Amino acid sequence: MSNQIERFEDPGLPAHVHRNADLDPLAAKRAERQVAILFLLSAAGTVLTIVSYIYVKSDKYVYLPIMGSTNLQQILLGLGLTASTLFIGLGAIQWAKKLMPDQEEIAERHEFRSEEVDRNDLVATFKERSESTGLGRRSLIKRSLGLSLGLVGLSPLLLLRDTGPLPKKFFTTTDWAAGTRLLLDPAGTPIKASDLEVGAVAQVLPELPAGTERTLENTGKDAVLLIRLRPEDFNLDAQRLSWTHEGIIAFSKICTHMGCAVALYEQQTHHLLCPCHQSTFDVTRAAKVIFGPAARPLPQLAITVDADGYLVAVQPFTVPIGPSFWERNSSNG
Numbered sequence: 136m137s138n139q140i141e142r143f144e145d146p147g148l149p150a151h152v153h154r155n156a157d158l159d160p161l162a163a164k165r166a167e168r169q170v171a172i173l174f175l176l177s178a179a180g181t182v183l184t185i186v187s188y189i190y191v192k193s194d195k196y197v198y199l200p201i202m203g204s205t206n207l208q209q210i211l212l213g214l215g216l217t218a219s220t221l222f223i224g225l226g227a228i229q230w231a232k233k234l235m236p237d238q239e240e241i242a243e244r245h246e247f248r249s250e251e252v253d254r255n256d257l258v259a260t261f262k263e264r265s266e267s268t269g270l271g272r273r274s275l276i277k278r279s280l281g282l283s284l285g286l287v288g289l290s291p292l293l294l295l296r297d298t299g300p301l302p303k304k305f306f307t308t309t310d311w312a313a314g315t316r317l318l319l320d321p322a323g324t325p326i327k328a329s330d331l332e333v334g335a336v337a338q339v340l341p342e343l344p345a346g347t348e349r350t351l352e353n354t355g356k357d358a359v360l361l362i363r364l365r366p367e368d369f370n371l372d373a374q375r376l377s378w379t380h381e382g383i384i385a386f387s388k389i390c391t392h393m394g395c396a397v398a399l400y401e402q403q404t405h406h407l408l409c410p411c412h413q414s415t416f417d418v419t420r421a422a423k424v425i426f427g428p429a430a431r432p433l434p435q436l437a438i439t440v441d442a443d444g445y446l447v448a449v450q451p452f453t454v455p456i457g458p459s460f461w462e463r464n465s466s467n468g
């Protein structure tokens with residue numbers, strides 16, 4: 136195959152097509168009126184905005200179909216602002232399309248490189264100025280300037296401190312332990328496998344030792360989602376499959392991206408979705424990330440049943456829950 140670039144003729148511009156308004160003065164007048172009407176509608180929108188802001192009481196409500204009880208001032212402000220921006224835009228589009236000159240123009244490209252004489256001038260000026268500053272001779276200034284410029288780049292690193300304290304053990308400790316019962320949230324009752332139908336989702340918290348108070352912080356860290364699938368829907372390795380019970384699988388509810396609550400379960404696709412930035416986790420594959428910014432699967436909690444048939448944790452989470460952090464050991468999941 137030849138590597139010669141095939142040349143072709145410049146096809147030039149297609150023949151200019153005249154618009155109605157270019158040929159017919161009546162059509163031009165009509166277009167002018169249309170544009171003017173659109174601009175006037177925009178002006179009316181602005182007047183409506185100002186009038187409703189000044190004269191309509193902010194606590195007045197009206198009943199509107201579909202929307203129900205609605206704040207009158209807000210709705211009028213919304214309509215006014217929409218009209219004022221929408222119609223001014225539509226007017227400008229009409230004006231450009233129908234009346235503004237639309238003759239094609241060819242702008243020749245000019246050489247980007249400056250003239251040789253200008254380039255030489257610049258180099259000469261630069262040399263002359265740097266000599267006049269004495270930078271070449273004054274090595275003390277040169278070195279101290281180098282040092283200060285080098286250090287100034289370091290100061291933004293201090294801002295990293297504002298990203299907050301390091302989480303230390305925050306994400307590695309939860310109240311889940313071997314034998315901890317799963318309690319339905321918010322009922323606080325233990326749960327049996329038979330309480331969950333296939334396709335059902337439930338949020339559970341660990342049963343705390345007597346006398347231990349449930350805090351807001353612990354509730355957030357401990358929250359676990361239980362999902363029941365048909366056992367044949369799972370695509371798990373032997374270990375992860377052994378962490379499920381009769382098709383019930385348990386994951387930390389805290390998104391591994393930035394810690395939002397993963398709250399949306401799509402029953403048909405078996406996908407869990409985080410509403411914050413749309414990270415999507417595949418429940419059948421141990422919450423593997425299939426979309427979005429999360430970098431790790433949701434940690435899976437191994438579950439089984441106790442002697443009374445209630446669901447319990449087999450062990451604590453084996454990996455830290457929640458978002459990634461600096462001291463996190465990436466080898467542990």
Ligand code: FES
Pocket residue numbers: 390391392393394395409410411412413414427428429
């Ligand atoms: S916090 Fe869940 S996707 Fe960002």
